[in-house]
Amino acid sequence: MLRNYLKIALRTLKRHPAHTTVNVVGLAAGLAVCLVIGLYVQHELSYDRFHRNSDRIHRVVRADTAGDAFGPTSVRRLEGSAQSPPGLAQSLTSRFPEVEHATVVAPVSEPLLGRGEDRLYVDRVLRADTSFLDVFSFDFRRGDPATALDAPGRIVLTESLAGRLFGTTNPVGKTVVYENEAEYEVAGVVADPPSTSHLQFEALLSLTSPQRDTRYGSTIDWNFYGDPLYLELQEGTEAHALETKIRAFERTADGASEHSEETAELRLQPLTHIHLYSAGIRGGIGTQGDIRYLYFFGLIGLIILGIACINYVNLATARAARRAREVGVRKTVGAGQPQLVGQFLGESVLTAALALPLALGLAWAALPVVNDLVGTTLRLGNVPPIFSLGAAMGLVGLVGLAAGSYPAFVLSRFRPSSVLERSGVGASGGKGSWLRRGLVVVQFAASVALILATVVVYLQLQYVQTKNLGFDEERVITFEKGPLGDQYEAFATALRGQSATHSVSTGQPPGVGHLRARTRVENAITGETNRVSVLMVGYDYVETLGLQLEAGRSFARDRSSDAEQSVLLTESAVQSYGLTGNPVGQTIPGPYGDGDVRVIGVLDDFHNRSLHYARQPVVIGIDRAATNTALVRLAPGAMQNGLDAVRSTWAEFLPDRPFTYSFLDQRIKAQYRAEQRLATLFGLFAGLAIVVAGLGLFGLATFTAQQRTGEIGIRKALGATTTQIAGLLSREFLQLVGLAVLIGLPGAYIALQRWLRDFEYRVDVGAEALVLTGLVAMGLALLAVSYQAIRAARLDPAHTLRDE
């Protein structure tokens, strides 16, 4: 029986190549998208699960509690900082027996490592002690994890870094030079961390003694934002109960009550949440995923698969009149409803199964592109074959059932005589066609929504990338001046003397990042307190970044008072302080609470942070504790010369240290990489969705044209023109797509307005975007329908009539 279903199904598919193609291609596209998204979701969900005790490991988070009226925030939506105060590790382990191990992990930014004469910058290095290897189960290849990091001056290399530094020789016991100054002994080799580890590193450095003392000391410095702290809990510990105890301890601990200007409380974040649920957490290690995007992409995958299934249902119901006769005959010769349902489901499952290899091929071809876009290393072989095969079969079965069950149950219920005589009442007309129309509307509404999403994401991206930030981000390079140490002033002076550089300064550049030192100021008039961002910079900061001076002057080296007692305010800061009259020359309380300072100039407001965040009022002073970031504006038209000048000057001072830098405009752009990816992915998905929906429309149009050849012939014989007939055939479809546009646009518009709320500064989505989207959808629908309509309309009437 089964073989027979299969044979019949195969036969039917073969006899209707156009329908089969539309169905197979559509389902393959849907399945391919689902496969790729499935792989991605699986990858994201498996983060950090490879550790032996992953369910017992937690990260301590200082969660913001301000303004939370609904009790403690859900652990999935924590906001706050991953930087724990130094000393907390020791206090927690000694006080709570539930804490088995505690480890503090500190990222080291791009250190210079060397062996012999070779030097190289290493991307990701972590500093930690032995407890790190107790808590986390990274795969040790050489050396003993129990002792590898238990003394200062030890380094553990990953296999790939060991290869780069030592080739194939065993590095254990050999020496690595750190930052040209300290020697570290290689104490072990560990396998490269899996891509599903949020802790990515190429080397682990053991702690120096002073570092050990502060991090694992017994006094907690609540005012300090230290390094991420991870706890491994005893088996069977209720994390939530422990969290409550820790918070009780926090309230009574010495110095805890005034530990921050924000109200914060300690929370435990499960290790397996870190990758996906840390959107609101600052100061963590590694890049983050975002659970919202997982839902989002999952939804898109389902939408596209849904559109493909709708194609199947629509083509099947369109053909119902013909199939109904077959059903009648089969019932007459003894087919029961189960056999008929089986037959139709067999067809749909077979179609889905035929689509599977094509889908795998598509997914295989698409993965490199997707990996490139999303920055992943997904491969079809990433999941165990049994699992993927099972998943694929399950998917095929599911899609087959989803697409086939409506036709199957409807068709199999026909009463023989009603479908055998007189072209079948209730088969082609009536309910089936209403359902079909409804589904076409649904398909196109979803496609339209995706197109609009693409357009809006793209517009927003354009907007943030071209928005005037209030300073000139071009031709500014930034680099760490730390390695120059005391020689920095000499270096800067040497640079200033060159024509290829415009100006040189230090300080955090505006436009990037979101965390800024802030101070509370009291408005002199209203008495309310405002927050003002504090920026401590070197001389020439205003000139180097092209900030606009509105009144007064900027800092001058030759005025000794500027170094300590002068500040610049932005316009909005002037208001925060409540200064009236000409602010220049007035005195205000200094940002660090140590005496008054004089306002020497007022600047136009500028975007001191990324456009995800609101621009803040800023007070700028001359740097007291040296910032590590140097800024150089290159002279116009001499970019390459300027770069060469900086590089060769650097080499004069530090010959054994390569010069690394980045352009400020690129750093600013990089902040929107998530949106950039989103835009590209959206474009891809929206394109795919509309193509699959268009394919379905094409199939329906083909069918209608076939069905109406007789009518067309008669109309032509009566004098209708080709245009009139093509119009007749296309009109209904275009009306449906028009309706879909009317439904899809407002829905998508509302959803997109919500997405835009993520941005403090957002583009106005004007009518143009909506009209453009509508036109694109209508245009594609017209394309899908008109080919068949025109073809049918141009047939010679005698021919079509004879065919009937």
Added chain:
Amino acid sequence: MIHTRNLTKAYRNGFSRTFVLRQVDLDIDEGEFVTIQGPSGAGKTTLLHILGLLDAPTDGSYEFMGEPVYEMSENRRTEIHRSQIGFVFQAYHLIDDLTVYENLETPLIYKGLSGPERESKVADMLDRFSLVAKQDLFPNQLSGGQQQLVGVARALIIEPTVILADEPTGNLQSQQSEEIMETMTRLNETDDVTIVQVTHSEKLARYGERIVELDDGWVEDDYQIDQPEAVKTGH
């Protein structure tokens, strides 16, 4: 075998009802060979569909082999189609996507016969109706007459106890028609198969032993043919 009382079929037509069958009382015993005659539109096909459990009457009762059809479950009907009723359609109604061979095989598959059994029965039928050369063709590659032959063969292949044939020879040459009528007569006489056929042809009606005349939904006449022998020897 077949008992109807007051059998009525009506179609709703706007606010009025069109009657296609009116209070038809019909009793057909096992082993009878009945011919239904009447002008076009009289309701013959409708009656046959109802007798074949393909359609439900609007009113009245119908007992098939002692079972009230009205109370039959869908499964029971399917079962009867599989093993008791062979139906020949006026419009042939072959399955377009299947070959001649497969069209004949289909009822056997639903009946649950094994592969070899099906093969021998289909081969037998193909042989009997001289369709061997056509077995791999699809219905649209056959002439109307050939399609009709396949339709008849398909009805006979399950060895039904009742054959309901709606103008089974409408498109056949007279010689072929007679061959089919003879086949049916043989089944009727040797295997006691009950046969109800619809035909316009006086001559073919004579193969039966009883004639039911239908007009505008009424049973106008219902009588035994006096000398069936005379017909048989008539040519």
